[in-house]
C-alpha cells in the first residue's frame with residue numbers, strides 16, 4: 130500500500146519515525162525548533178520531541194557539523210541541518226577534512242554516521258543564496274551524496290541515511306517541497322543509498338537529471354512526445370556513488386545524452402557524467418553530449434536576469450533538439 | 464529639563480538642522496520600509512526582504528557620527544544604513560524592484576545595497592562574513608596612514624560565528640581602526656539570544672580580545688550618536704578597535720516569510736508602545752522646543768512624498784539590460800574561449 134505525500138511530509142515522516150525508533154537520533158540546526166525550520170520540515174518537532182532532541186543552534190555551521198561528528202563518534206545518530214547549501218561552505222572543513230576522512234584515516238576502527246541535511250534552490254535570492262554545490266560534496270571520497278527528487282526517495286533515503294554507518298550529505302531543493310508523490314506505507318520502508326532510476330522510457334534520447342532538473346526533464350519530455358520524440362528520463366537520485374551503469378545502458382539504447390543540472394556547467398556533476406559515459410560508450414554516441422546548466426555568473430537578483438541564468442524546460446527541449454540535430458522538428462512517421 | 468537655547472538639546476553638540484535631519488532620516492527609513500512591505504505583497508519585490516523597522520535609531524545615530532571618509536560594511540538588513548548615509552531613496556527602491564536604476568543595477572536586491580562613492584562597501588548576507596572584511600578595511604586604512612575608521616554593523620546572531628571571533632582577534636592584535644557595532648535586536652531569525660549565546664550581553668565578548676566595549680540604548684538616537692562619536696575618535700587616534708552593542712528590537716518578522724512563532728505579540732507591542740525610537744526622539748524634540756509639531760509634520764509630509772516618488776521611480780525604471788548579464792564577472796579581460 131502507498132499514500133500520496135508531499136516531498137516535505139515525506140521528509141517529516143522519515144525523521145519522526147526514526148526518532149521514535151531510535152533514541153540516539155537527534156536533530157540539530159539553525160531555527161529548526163522554535164521557528165519551525167526555514168522550510169517548515171521540522172515544524173512542531175520541538176513540541177513533540179523536546180529541546181534535547183530538537184536543538185536550535187547558534188549560527189555556527191562549522192560547529193554544527195563538528196559537534197555532529199563528535200556526537201556520532203560518541204554513540205549518537207545526529208541529523209544536522211545546514212539551513213541552506215550556501216552556508217555549508219562555512220562547514221566545509223568539518224565535512225571534507227574531518228567527516229569524510231575519519232573511517233579511512235583511522236583504519237576503519239570507527240565511523241562517524243552523521244546525516245547532513247541541506248537544501249539548494251533559487252528565487253530572486255541573489256548571488257550568495259542561490260547556489261548549487263552538490264558537486265563540491267560529490268567530489269569527496271568517503272561521503273555519500275543523495276539528492277532525491279520524489280517523495281518516495283526523500284523518505285526512503287533519509288531513513289536509510291539515519292540508519293546507515295556512513296556520513297551522508299542529503300540535498301533537498303526548495304522549489305520541490307510541495308511536489309506530491311506515492312510513498313509506500315510501513316515504517317521499515319528504506320531505500321539503499323545508491324542507484325539511478327529510469328523514470329520514463331524512450332528510444333530517442335536519454336536525459337539525466339536530479340532534484341528540480343528532473344521535473345524540467347519531465348516537462349520537456351511531455352512536450353517533445355507530442356512531436357513524436359521519445360525521451361528516456363533518468364533520475365540520478367544519488368550523486369556519489371555514481372550509478373554510471375544505468376546511464377550507459379540507456380545511452381546504448383538511445384545513443385544520445387542530455388544532462389540537466391542547475392549548477393554552473395564547468396567542473397560540474399554533468400562534466401563527470403559526460404566523461405564517464407564516453408569512457409564506456411563512446412561508440413554508441415551519435416551526437417555530442419549536451420549539458421543544460423546555469424550561465425556562469427553569480428546569480429543576479431533581478432527577475433529578468435535570473436530567468437536567463439537558470440535552466441528551464443525550454444532550454445532542455447532545445448538541447449534535446451540539438452542532440453537530435455533537429456531532424457525531428459517536423460513530426461515524422463516511424 | 465528645558466533647553467537653554469531654542470533649537471538645541473542640552474549636552475548635545477548638534478544643530479537644529481542636524482537634529483531635524485536625523486528625525487527625517489528615521490521617519491524616511493520607517494516609511495520606506497512600510498511601503499516596501501506593501502510592494503512586496505503586490506509582488507513588485509521578491510526574494511528576501513529583511514525590514515529594519517524598530518531599529519532606525521541605530522543606523523541614523525551611528526552613521527551621523529561617521530566621517531564621510533570612513534568605511535562602512537554591514538549585514539543584509541541594510542536599507543536603513545543606505546538611507547541614513549543619504550543615498551537616494553529612489554535608487555534604493557529601484558534596487559528592491561530589481562531595476563537597472565537601482566543602487567547596484569538590480570543585481571543585489573534588498574540584501575546587497577552598496578555605494579562605493581560613499582565608501583559603503585556593501586551589505587553581506589552570509590552571517591558574520593563582513594566582519595573579517597571590516598578588519599581588512601581597517602588594515603588598509605592603517606597601512607595607508609589614513610585616519611579612516613572601518614565601521615562594521617551586524618547582528619547579535621553573528622557574534623556566535625567563528626568569523627566574528629577571528630575578526631575581533633585580528634583587529635585587536637594589529638590595533639586596527641575598526642568599530643564593531645552590534646545590533647542586538649534580541650533574535651537571530653527565530654532564535655532568541657538566550658538560546659544562541661552563552662553570553663547574554665554581546666559587548667562582553669569583546670573583552671576576550673581586549674577590545675574596549677560598551678552597551679547603548681539603541682532606541683535612543685542621540686545616545687547612539689554620542690557613543691559612536693567617542694568610539695570613532697578612539698579608533699581614529701590609533702588605539703585599535705572599539706565595540707558597541709546597541710540594544711534594539713525588530714518589529715517585523717525576520718523576513719517576509721516569518722511565521723513568528725517564537726515570540727509573543729505582546730512583546731512586540733510593548734516595544735512599539737514604549738520604546739519606539741521615532742516616538743522617543745519626537746517627544747524629545749518637542750519637549751525641548753527644538754521643533755514644533757508643524758515642523759515635524761512638514762518633515763513627515765516630505766518623507767511621504769519622497770517615498771511615493773521612490774516607488775514611482777522604481778516602477779517606471781527599466782529592467783536591467785539582458786546584454787549586461789555576463790558583465791562584471793571579471794574586472795580584467797578574458798581572452799580565451
Ligand SMILES: Cc1ncc(C[n+]2csc(CCOP(=O)(O)OP(=O)(O)O)c2C)c(N)n1
Nearest residue numbers: 216540588589590618619620621650651652
Ligand atoms: C552563515 C549563515 N548562516 C545562516 C544564515 C541564515 N540567516 C540569515 S539571517 C540569520 C539571522 C541573523 O541574526 P542576527 O545576526 O542577529 O541579525 P538580525 O537578522 O537579527 O538583524 C540567519 C540565521 C546566513 N545568512 N548565513
Ligand SMILES: [Mg+2]
Nearest residue numbers: 618619650651
Ligand atoms: Mg538579531
